[in-house]
Amino acid sequence: MALFTVNRYMGNEDSQDGSTVDASVVEQRLSALHKQAETRKRKRSSSELSVHVENHVTSLDRQLETRKPKKTTKKGIIKKRLKDNKLDKEAGKSDDKSLVAMDSVEFQTNTEQVGNASEQKHDIEHQAVENADRVDSTLSSEIGDGHVASSRQTEFVVLGKDSRKRRVKKVAPILPDWLLHPREISSDLVNNLFAIDSIGLSDQLVKTLKQQKIVSFFPVQSSVIPFILSSLCGPLLSTHGGYQPRDVCVSAPTGSGKTLAYVLPIIQCMQQVVVRRLRALVILPTRDLASQVSHVFHTFSKGTNVKVGLVTGQQRFTKEQQMLVVQCQVDGGEKESLVDILVTTPGRLVDHVTSTPGFSLKHVRFIVIDEADRLLDESFQDWLQNVFTACGMMLDAPSSHLSFDSRLHVSSAAITDTFHMIHKPLQKLLFSATLSQDPEKLASLHLFRPILFASRHAMDTSGASSASKGIYRTSQQYSTPDTLKEHYIICKSGEKPLVLLYLLTDLGLSHVLCFTGSVESTHRLFLLLKLFGSINVAEFSSSLTQRQRQSVVSGFRQGDIQILVCSDAMARGMDIENADHVVSYDAPRYMKTYVHRVGRTARAGREGNAYVIVREEEAYHFKRMMRSNGKKLMKIKIKLEQLDGLVERYQKTLEELESAMQKEK
Template structure:
């Protein structure tokens, strides 16, 4: 065989080449945990206190708020701001201090993202500065648009805006599809001899209905829009396939052929700041995102087209060192915070004993207002029929089986104490402020941490106390408890319900099961007919 210059055989003769694949070594090794790289604004947020009882800020400590609004706050029993409100309101008022237009040396304001627990006062954090910024407007135009994922949430936010615009010239329009398109059009525009007159300064809308009006309402214009508020932002990002946001931006910055002929200053798409651009006065569109579970996935946030965003967060960790969330999309990237007055429990139980466990918690522990969540409309309906047949508990279900008007009535009766147990899908878990909920029961364990956060956030709101119980099957315990621990949930207390405590309920429960089966069969017959 040939030899090299040193008289030795070539390397190939003495062993495998460097690129050869060596078989063996199949032992398992744990892959190193990769820490996500976050942009600076996400990794280093402005930290906000999370204790809504200890970190209160007296109204007089934020003198920037208009005296009329301060008076209105006191009239509604508010003498102090929650931490989120105390941080966000001054920042928004400062960004709006130059009026509607920027230019001639002014700069486009930063977009704001707010991540804080449910019940921490996020709604008022944008209502107050938006109303104050519009107080002295001369002409009625749509200057603020608030987009929410559900009709119930939109109604709630609209109600708050109406409180603080009362006795002002500002007008609020609610467009969610609960009224006919024609009726809603009357609240948005009015036909005049020479065109259209805008009838609303602030529009509160759901995405689908908003797009309907952009497409079908003559004279409806967003070319004067100054604030775009996206509440429940994580859910709104998830629904971005509806393409509602690009439609809003296109309506706010129309193409050359669709300019407003009545506008004194034609609006341009945001561009790089140059000496020339600062000499051109224009109205900025400032985006304000609010959520209890704001995603930290930069790719998702990029879809929003945020401008030099600033994050206010009650999160515990900073500097990109947060633990990864256990959701399948891995987008939260950090620990959530929870109301200080909330205690977390889990109840080990079998599939058959789950309804009995719910009945025991209500009957034996004397809870008068309980919100119970299931993972499907079918489960909600079956549990509702079962509890109804059992008797002794005033119960109602809250799901898409009912129309908006019926759901509104059910929520009102629940708040008034006429309904003791409200069984729901996750339709109510997003921002609905149901007053006086003492207990949240997760009848079906939520699959994702984000769902858990929103569910249990229906109690212990605004500094009050509350309890959350999750019913867990043996096969669910390990994964669920690990998910919550990694997500920053305080340790769950184990709450065992001995079989002897459930035994007295069994005869009545067996009879209720029989009635349930008969009711289900009857419903199927009616559907078939």
């Protein structure tokens, strides 16, 4: 038989006389192998082909090293090739149609020796490697075209790629421990009262309290006053062991007695001092509030040697300078202070710090920041930094004033300049009905071991899990007096004046504070109610002078004014007696604004009512704001038939209002 099928070349075969096969035969067999590899390249993976080539080279190496020359016959060659073909079919790696048939291959003996066994091995290995490279390059090109099986692709590991999708968790802001665990204050101003002679006040102050018809203290006063007094030791206002006293923060509802909580202990401390120095600084955001607090200080300092000063810009700057400092005739003609306690606004305070000779804050023992949340939100000529610097606080090294040993590396001149800070440390007292719980805002105050006194409702109770972990929540809840009754009325935009007139005429509300959103709205509503007639009305806004505003407040307290239309200038801290009702003519956009507005009534345990007139387009936002703060307001429904009797008179008033506004222009 002259025709045979070539399936695989297994090694170097010898002729009958012991000579090796011709090199041309070897090349034919290698070309046949190359054709077989190309036909099987779409079915074999890269790993299988690499293993096959490696095994083939290893087999050639083993055969060249161990195989002895022996005679080769046609019958033996045919038997060997049939055996190899059978093995390929069993492994599933070949196909009868893909095999290359050789039509006429004659095996002849060749007497010429091609080379020794090592040279044949080298040539065969070189050709096999080239063949494998060609197949790999072909397969690589097919990988780019997407024709290779997935088993080929999964063997390659892409560096830097993470097959697992990890969800990155956001870091929740955590409250400091003093904000997380405040000292709780009861919000009950009716049943939870304390005797005025039970918290350690002097006999003179107790006598003055009785003269003012104050026979008991509210919870915030009974908690804060003893704590402030406990930090004092000796007539020099020093502390026990010379340690820095803890700063105090108070968050309590409006009308709960926060002003007396710092007025009484400061006056008692000033009674022990012989040499007059400015030792207490009280900072408030508005002139009206500063005048009110100054009046409280003057009331309770009667019968003592304590001098109280008020600096708000109501008087000329030179006159204020003469009230604060005086030229001393002894001690080399130096300036000395004329006041022990100074009540001021931040802008005017900075003016005197920078422009008044002899005005010094180096002896200040107390800094009271009332309505602290508003003062922190507004810069006022960078008042906080200027005041702390004038007081001698070393802001770059907050612990520098805590002990003497920590300053041994400082020069002797620096120690002399700051020696007063060791014996008379500065203590900061913060008060607000809506005190912020944002640690970033409070950080600007450089508080030292602060302690927080907060009412039960002022603390954040919006989630037990978050509260236990101390997670800072932006939706902080604010408290209002328990004796306050809250209502809201939904109406169309053009019906708001009619609703207000209905409350004043048909329901007969009196002693009403009506808040608007701007100074212009305040004046326009004031003219409307005045032209409507039968309503005793007045306005209160920043457009009036200080004397005019004081006259209006005095008339309202005496009962001469039925409704006082005001802007939010009165919403902060003002104690208006006989304010039984608060009406928000323009619905508040923020919860802070609402809390301070309704806080003008239901003060000191008295009852009060709050009404909010909400337009239909504002109802969703207002209800959502109330719900997020745990508030449930009673809804009052006013039908159109109830307003019909006011429509005709109201339309005539509008015509008169337009002409009045034109005359003012």
